[in-house]
Amino acid sequence: MKGTIVNCLGELVSSKFGKDKWEQALEIAGLNKNAMFMVFADIDDAQVMKVVQSVCKVLNITLExxxxxxxxxxxxxxxxxxxxxxxxxxxxxxxxxxxxxxxxxxxxxxxxxxxxxxxxxxxxxxxxxxxxxxxxxxxxxxxxxxxxxxxxxxxxxxxxxxxxxxxxxxxxx
Ligand code: HEM
CATH class of the missing domain: 3.90.1520.10 (H-NOX domain)
Known part of the structure; x- marks a missing residue:
């Protein structure tokens, strides 16, 4: 999926919950904490889901x-x-x-x-x-x-x- 989706998620988590929470989520998903997502880059769908699941874990929220x-x-x-x-x-x-x-x-x-x-x-x-x-x-x-x-x-x-x-x-x- 296009990087714009992960980019948006990162902006949301960093601005509302702190950059450290976003970095933690990236690390749990097996990525570098400074990973950048270019809007037109192709990110593997499974990787996108991993990041979403990690965000849920770090913020202790449901997928919904x-x-x-x-x-x-x-x-x-x-x-x-x-x-x-x-x-x-x-x-x-x-x-x-x-x-x-x-x-x-x-x-x-x-x-x-x-x-x-x-x-x-x-x-x-x-x-x-x-x-x-x-x-x-x-x-x-x-x-x-x-x-x-x-x-x-x-x-x-x-x-x-x-x-x-x-x-x-x-x-x-
Ligand atoms: C004008 C505003 C919007 C733009 C420019 C836009 C654009 C995009 C783009 C570029 C993608 C990624 C597609 C890909 O990687 O192949 C995407 C994904 C998606 N968009 Fe939008 N979108 C907009 C608004 C919306 C709205 C309002 C909805 C729901 C009613 C929606 C539903 C989705 C869903 C569910 C996905 C995830 C991909 C999937 O399920 O396969 N989008 N959108």
Whole structure:
């Protein structure tokens, strides 16, 4: 996976919990404590998961809590710097989420070795959609955290429910 994800996680852990916690997590994951992750570098998926698990250990949090913290930070802080225009294009969480499949497809087209997640959508009714997640990585817990982050961005109280390992239900206010 692209280094940008680990880079974002590092920024989050260092700024909220201290650089030493991030360094500890890297060491537990078998990496050098000063390891740097370039945004376009390819990081082995298993290595990314190891770092995530180490962060959970060091901070004593569950994977779900880590995914929620990551999702909120990615949406509201990290991606705003480079990709803020994608969010400003829409006025509500639903329209933004419905654009995520084409955004991932388009933005990774020019990135060598990227394998973006793909989404398809079931419109259940005006307030409810189900997002189908297709990826070789099984990071659906992160998808849940990211959707919650999108709700925070648009100041909408979303109900986000993991239905199984490839479907998430989102109820809009
Ligand atoms: C405009 C903001 C966003 C940009 C620019 C972006 C871009 C990216 C990129 C470059 C990757 C790595 C792909 C790879 O290494 O092959 C990624 C991964 C991912 N993105 Fe986004 N993303 C954004 C917002 C979101 C949002 C809001 C969601 C959820 C609704 C989301 C869901 C995911 C997931 C779950 C992954 C993990 C990879 C996987 O599961 O296979 N992203 N994204």
């Amino acid at each position: 809590q880590a995914a929620d913290a990551f999702g909120d930070y990615w949406v509201n802080v990290y991606s705003q710097k480079l990709y803020g225009h994608y969010y400003k294009k829409y006025t509500n969480a639903k329209d933004f989420l419905l654009s995520m499949d084409s955004v991932h497809e388009a933005m990774t087209k020019s990135m060598v070795n990227s394998a973006p997640p793909r989404f398809s959508y079931e419109i259940v009714n005006e307030k409810t959609i189900i997002i189908n997640y297709k990826s070789k990585r099984n990071l659906i817990q992160f998808l849940v955290g990211l959707i919650k982050g999108v709700g925070n961005y648009y100041k909408e109280n979303l109900r986000v429910k993991l239905l199984n390992n490839n479907r998430v239900e989102v109820v809009f206010p």
